[in-house]
Amino acid sequence: xxxxxxxxxxxxxxxxxxxxxxxxxxxxxxxxxxxxxxxxxxxxxxxxxxxxxxxxxxxxxxxxxxxxxxxxxxxxxxxxxxxxxxxxxxxxxxxxxxxxxxxxxxxxxxxxxxx
Amino acid sequence: xxxxxxxxxxxxxxxxxxxxxxxxxxxxxxxxxxxxxxxxxxxxxxxxxxxxxxxxxxxxxxxxxxxxxxxxxxxxxxxxxxxxxxxxxxxxxxxxxxxxxxxxxxxxxxxxx
Numbered sequence: 008x009x010x011x012x013x014x015x016x017x018x019x020x021x022x023x024x025x026x027x028x029x030x031x032x033x034x035x036x037x038x039x040x041x042x043x044x045x046x047x048x049x050x051x052x053x054x055x056x057x058x059x060x061x062x063x064x065x066x067x068x069x070x071x072x073x074x075x076x077x078x079x080x081x082x083x084x085x086x087x088x089x090x091x092x093x094x095x096x097x098x099x100x101x102x103x104x105x106x107x108x109x110x111x112x113x114x115x116x117x118x119x120x121x122x
Numbered sequence: 123x124x125x126x127x128x129x130x131x132x133x134x135x136x137x138x139x140x141x142x143x144x145x146x147x148x149x150x151x152x153x154x155x156x157x158x159x160x161x162x163x164x165x166x167x168x169x170x171x172x173x174x175x176x177x178x179x180x181x182x183x184x185x186x187x188x189x190x191x192x193x194x195x196x197x198x199x200x201x202x203x204x205x206x207x208x209x210x211x212x213x214x215x216x217x218x219x220x221x222x223x224x225x226x227x228x229x230x231x232x233x234x235x
Contacts, residue, residue, distance in 0.1 A: 038220060050223075113166040115164050
């Protein structure tokens with residue numbers, strides 16, 4: 008149990024589908040993050056939320072839409088994706104976005120395949 | 123722009139050997155440095171965090187060091203075990219916090235029984 012739970016673990020979707028990834032953290036943290044991990048590439052930070060406010064959007068295409076309804080939940084809404092969007096999507100949390108001794112805690116990810 | 127390099131990309135060692143994994147970064151204005159392990163198909167597990175003002179951290183058989191001036195961190199694993207087999211990643215947040223984080227591509231470690 009990592010304290011950060013992601014669902015579903017696996018998702019296969021067509022390019023015209025709409026789906027959502029869910030992340031829930033049970034650690035009382037105030038910051039949550041979406042990362043993308045593609046084969047042979049470093050993890051890429053996609054979105055940052057601090058106290059439910061989006062503070063960073065790293066030039067992510069609009070077909071990815073995040074939502075943070077409260078400090079414990081984070082969603083990533085997906086629509087009209089491309090095959091190159093197939094990857095492992097990881098959610099992470101930390102006590103604060105700016106606390107030096109607060110590590111990032113990751114969930115186990117959602118393996119997304121776009122067909 | 124921060125660049126993080128981990129060499130070697132893969133490493134295979136016999137059980138019981140002590141080993142060192144390397145992480146190099148180009149911009150010394152860092153927030154902290156974290157080491158993670160990732161098992162196949164899983165998320166990242168935090169191993170050690172070194173604050174930018176610290177030189178090293180220890181947890182069990184693991185010891186991580188940080189030399190900001192040379193842009194290097196090492197993860198030392200003592201008496202390696204087959205259960206240590208995983209990919210090890212280092213992460214370097216920029217000085218402002220976690221809104222800018224650069225990860226290395228990792229070192230895939232195999233410990234042979």
